[in-house]
Amino acid sequence: MDRLFELGSEFWVAAYETLYMVALTLLIGGAIGLLLGVVLYSTRPGSLLPNRAVFNVLNVVINFFRPIPFIIFLAAVQPFARYVIGVGIGNDALVFSLSIAASFAISRIVEQNLITVSPGAIEAARAMGAGPVRILRTVVIPEALGPLILGYTFIVVAIVDMTAMAGFIGGGGLGNFALVYGYRQFEPAITWAALLLIVIFVQALQFFGNWLARKVLRR
């Protein structure tokens, strides 16, 4: 316990780093994932903008990358990170890799939720003279908003999970903190402190996501 008070400021820095990585990944990966998901949904045969080539390529790419364990993906993408954002180690490099991995996962979640939108609502919008892009923006996404929020809540919890691996490429965050100061120094209290804070994070996120979805669904 005493050790935890000694490390107090480092603990809060680690907490901040986790928040930073999660927020940035959610922002970047969330946006790219949304875009990819919408493209997947709308280029599928029989959908609003059917395009077999785009759909097939995207489908294969996502299926290829999605099952790769993140720790391996992290290592594999590292040189690429250095090339694109200038650094291959640290929190930003993790955000880079995690955003890519998350956007693939999110794209599937988005696609699956958009598919549930009633074809009737889309048909009605078409019958009113709306074009495909307008329908995506003003009908498909709003109609799926509730489940989309739940999907994002689900994924953000997974993102919190994966930020714990930042330590492997020289990053920080609560995962690294627990590993370096708790596990390696035989201080279970430290590990447990990090664990508790992460649980609180996740619970808060989950609660917020559920609340938002309920508000949108009004049910």
Added chain:
Amino acid sequence: MALVALKNVTKTYPAPEKGGREVVAVDDVTLDIEPGDVYGIIGYSGAGKSTLVRLVNALEPASSGSIEFDGRELTGLPERELRKVRLGIGMIFQQFNLFTSKTVQGNIAYPLKVAGWSKAEIAPRVAELLEFVGLSDKAKSYPEQLSGGQKQRVGIARALATSPRLLLADEATSALDPETTQEVLELLKRVNREFGVTIVVITHEMDVIQSIATKVAVMDGGRVIENGDVFEVFSAPQNTSSQRFVSTVVKGVPSPAELAVLRERHEGRIVTISFRDGDASQAQVFLELARAGLDFELVYGGINDIQGRAFGHLTLAIRGEDAATDAALASIAARVEVTEAA
């Protein structure tokens, strides 16, 4: 000039499985819909009714033939142009197809936004439409808070928002109970009468046709097998499939099974007399039978009112001398249609 003119329109879908035969959903249909018509399209499930109306607002492209709306050929028009055409054609649906994420007023405003109206123009128009369908107090409700009838009224308001000349109703009352169905049909009648909107009503229920249509087309296997004035088709259906539909609302000549029951209960010769508006009146016919000294009773049938014109089939059990009966029937048959059960 017809508002909608279909000429030899065919729509085929690719075979559902490899090597199978393609599906001919609409087969060589030629049909004119005049301005002001309430045109009913009736047929069994899979007859091609929905496909036919979806060709009219070009939600599906025709495989061949010509489709004119308001004098303009639709086949071959680019999608961008078709969207403009669709702004002038309203559509309502069996499952209402409202946007669940939007309020009632949001739903009604949607087509106006698509049409590029400004906020300032949209608000009064939405209020006016809500007033028309009697839902002014529901403006801020969400569709899930409405009953089926209310949802369909929102659907109608939404479809009418851009003042289309044509309204397509695909099984618009099939999900509603009989009373609500009548309410919605009354509303559609008002739409037709007050705004002069031409309406195409798809249904598999003959009483829907009976209560609002002025013309009717009977579809079977993708083809229009009979069409014309509702009165004509109801009072003298030419086709067995049409006859079957008509028999769901009109008691015509009794079927063999019904005849057997009638014979069991009534003595004498069973004769069906078919009246049509303009033929000899019932009074004349009954007078004739009475004068011949025949004893008769009404055992089956009824009189129907279609668009203010009456027709019907009355089946009588007639008792009396054969010769007198024959003479009387012959004299009646000169003026109305007489069918004697064998």
